[in-house]
Amino acid sequence: xxxxxxxxxxxxxxxxxxxxxTAEVEGFVENVEGTPVITRIRVHYKVRVPQGKREEAERAIxxxxxxxxxxxxxxxxxxxxxxxxxxxxx
Numbered sequence: 320x321x322x323x324x325x326x327x328x329x330x331x332x333x334x335x336x337x338x339x340x341t342a343e344v345e346g347f348v349e350n351v352e353g354t355p356v357i358t359r360i361r362v363h364y365k366v367r368v369p370q371g372k373r374e375e376a377e378r379a380i381x382x383x384x385x386x387x388x389x390x391x392x393x394x395x396x397x398x399x400x401x402x403x404x405x406x407x408x409x
Contacts, residue, residue: 320362320401323387327379328366339367357397364403373407380405 321342325335347359368376380403384390390399 320384320387320390320399321364323390324364324366324379324383327383327386328368328376331372331375331379333366333368333372333376333379335366341365359398359400360393362399362401364401365406366403367406367408370408373405376405377403 321340325340328335328340341364343363343365345361346357347361348355349358350356351358364380366376366380380401384399384401393399
């Protein structure tokens, strides 16, 4: 998902390197019928954007999941939650 978000930001001329896009990911494992199963994934993005690019970055974060093959595949059996914090250069 992070790679798809990076592509969406790049399409909007928002740089993601070096260290301008990071993701913290948590996986939640539950016992389902006696078997440990990943039931939920939470992704928290941190994006640092050039001044004036906040709105475009917010839009990229909102739509990236729809274009992500991993998210589209995984969400069939695992709930995906995500959010993003945007910091704008001054």
